[in-house]
Amino acid sequence: MIDKQEFRQDLIGWFEEEMRDLPWRKDQDPYKIWVSEIMLQQTRVDTVIPYFNRFMEQFPTIEALSGAEEEKVLKAWEGLGYYSRARNLHSAVKEVHEKYDGRVPDTPKEISALKGVGPYTAGAILSQAYGIPEPAVDGNVMRVLSRILLIEDDIAKASSRKVFEKAVRELISHENPSYFNQALMELGAIVCTPTSPSCLLCPVREHCTAFHEGVQHELPIKTKNKKQREVHLAAAVLKDDTGRTLIHKRAEKGLLANLWEFPNIEIHLPYKTEKEQLREALKLEFGADIALGEMIGTIEHVFSHLTWNIHVYEGTLIELKEEKPDLKVVSPEEIEVFPFPVSHQKMIKQFYK
Numbered sequence: 001m002i003d004k005q006e007f008r009q010d011l012i013g014w015f016e017e018e019m020r021d022l023p024w025r026k027d028q029d030p031y032k033i034w035v036s037e038i039m040l041q042q043t044r045v046d047t048v049i050p051y052f053n054r055f056m057e058q059f060p061t062i063e064a065l066s067g068a069e070e071e072k073v074l075k076a077w078e079g080l081g082y083y084s085r086a087r088n089l090h091s092a093v094k095e096v097h098e099k100y101d102g103r104v105p106d107t108p109k110e111i112s113a114l115k116g117v118g119p120y121t122a123g124a125i126l127s128q129a130y131g132i133p134e135p136a137v138d139g140n141v142m143r144v145l146s147r148i149l150l151i152e153d154d155i156a157k158a159s160s161r162k163v164f165e166k167a168v169r170e171l172i173s174h175e176n177p178s179y180f181n182q183a184l185m186e187l188g189a190i191v192c193t194p195t196s197p198s199c200l201l202c203p204v205r206e207h208c209t210a211f212h213e214g215v216q217h218e219l220p221i222k223t224k225n226k227k228q229r230e231v232h233l234a235a236a237v238l239k240d241d242t243g244r245t246l247i248h249k250r251a252e253k254g255l256l257a258n259l260w261e262f263p264n265i266e267i268h269l270p271y272k273t274e275k276e277q278l279r280e281a282l283k284l285e286f287g288a289d290i291a292l293g294e295m296i297g298t299i300e301h302v303f304s305h306l307t308w309n310i311h312v313y314e315g316t317l318i319e320l321k322e323e324k325p326d327l328k329v330v331s332p333e334e335i336e337v338f339p340f341p342v343s344h345q346k347m348i349k350q351f352y353k
Contacts, residue, residue, distance in 0.1 A: 002149065007207045008173045008180060014203030015183035020045070020190075023052055028178070030104035030129035031062050031093075037124045038089050038116065042082055042304075045189070051080055062104070065090065066097035074259060074339035081342060083256060088116025106130045119165070124181065133177040135168035137161055140188025141181075146220035147192060147210035156223045229306040234274045235264035235299075235344075236282070237351050238290055238317040240329060245352070246288060246317050247338065249326035255303075260338040262347055263288070264310065274311060287321030296351050301343035308343055312351055 019025070022045065024036035035055060039048045055076050059065035065073070070090060077086040092114040096104055104125065105111045112122045123136030135141075142155045142164050149167055153160040173180040191198050199211050210216040238246045247260050265281045267274050275292045282288045292315040299310040323329060330338070332352075340348065 002171075002207050002209075004171055007148075007171065007204060010204050010207070011183045011187070012173060012176055012179045015179050015186060019182070019186060023049060023056075025182075028129050030106075030125050032056065033125050033128045034104060034117075034121070035089065037121045038085050039080060041085060041121075043080060047080075051077070062093050062097050062102045066094045066102075070258065071337075071339060075337065078339045079342060079345065083259060083341070085116060087257065091115045092117060104129065106132065108132075108134060119161070127172075127177040127181045129178075131176075131178060133169075133172045133174045133180075135165045135172065136181045136185070137164045137168060138185060138188075140185045140192075141168065143194065143220050144184055144188045144192045147197070147216050148204065148208045150209040150213070150215075150219070152219070152221050154223055155220045156225075225304075228302070228304075231306055231308050232267045233264050233308055233310045234267050234278045234313065235262045235310050235347065236278055236290065236292060236313045236315050237262050237296075237347060238288070238315045240317040240320075244317075244329045244331050245335060246286075246320065246327070246329055247335065248286070256341045258339075259341045259344075261340060261344045262312075267311075275313065278313065286327055288317060289319040291316045291318060299343050299346050299350075301341075301346070310343060310347075312347055314351065 022036075024032045036048065036052055039052055039055075058072070058076050059068055068090070070087065073086055073090045074083060077083060080086075095114060096102060100110075105114070106126065106129075108122060108126065111117055111125060112119065117125075120136050120138050123134040126132040126134040127136060139155070142160070145151060145164055145167050146153075146155065151163060151167070153163050168181075168184075187202070187204070191202050197216055199205055199208070199216060202208065202211075205211055208216070210219050240246075246263060248263050249260050250256050250258060252258055263282050263286065265278055267277060269277055279290060279292055282290055292313050294314065295311050296314050297312050299308070299312060301308045301310070317329065320327075320329060335348070335352075
């Protein structure tokens with residue numbers, strides 16, 4: 001059985017010596033911790049740091065973010081992906097500004113009711129900003145504890161989270177829950193890694209059941225995801241005779257909601273060429289009369305559940321029935337202010353001249 005007190009001391013002592021210098025750790029501002037935790041979901045620390053710094057320059061306070069236009073928030077998020085995170089954060093910050101007078105709630109019930117704040121994010125904010133001993137269980141924490149406590153529950157199943165939350169509640173330091181939670185995450189990120197854990201460098205190796213039994217490489221138990229669906233698309237970079245380009249805003253709901261893109265369609269009619277399908281769809285959907293040239297390249301973009309294979313065509317915008325709020329013809333200078341998903345940013349870099 002693990003000695004809880006010694007485990008806490010060894011873990012927190014290591015963290016105090018080895019913690020990475022990260023911008024959101026400079027103070028205990030709950031807003032900064034909140035933003036960082038949302039950005040860090042499914043994104044590496046090294047990628048997040050410059051985004052976090054730029055975001056804080058633009059929106060240094062809850063008041064600043066709550067008053068910002070959504071398009072500016074999405075533009076600041078551009079390239080981080082999983083854009084629903086940004087929209088939910090923006091919506092929740094508005095609620096905090098209006099309902100809690102700009103102060104991030106400090107109770108599990110209130111903070112968990114905010115949009116986009118799940119159990120992990122709630123625990124991370126409550127423990128780091130307010131010193132409340134709430135568990136913050138992410139993939140790193142589940143991996144570390146599955147090895148230390150030899151937990152064989154499948155971490156791909158949502159029901160397993162409760163097992164790990166219970167374990168954290170029993171182990172967590174009530175004197176320093178902030179460092180305890182951060183230390184578990186840090187350990188998973190830099191020592192107790194998925195495929196080759198550095199057991200000889202681990203500060204809590206003596207407490208690790210999996211290490212003593214030689215099964216650390218077999219844990220955690222995680223079933224594989226289903227195969228990703230492949231979607232074939234055709235997109236067009238269309239310019240009029242003044243050099244302006246046609247762009248379109250995606251729907252308010254669904255994948256990449258409210259981001260801008262070059263006009264595109266999913267290809268699934270085998271008896272017509274891609275170019276015919278694209279030309280007809282843009283005429284029907286946007287009232288755009290176009291002439292399509294050659295295919296100028298392909299873009300592949302991988303999501304968690306599907307892969308986009310996009311054939312990109314160049315062409316001429318001959319006539320557009322009318323511009324609308326979600327359909328614009330923009331100059332090279334104007335296009336820079338619109339938030340685009342990564343796949344279409346790639347098109348701008350490679351094919352937009």
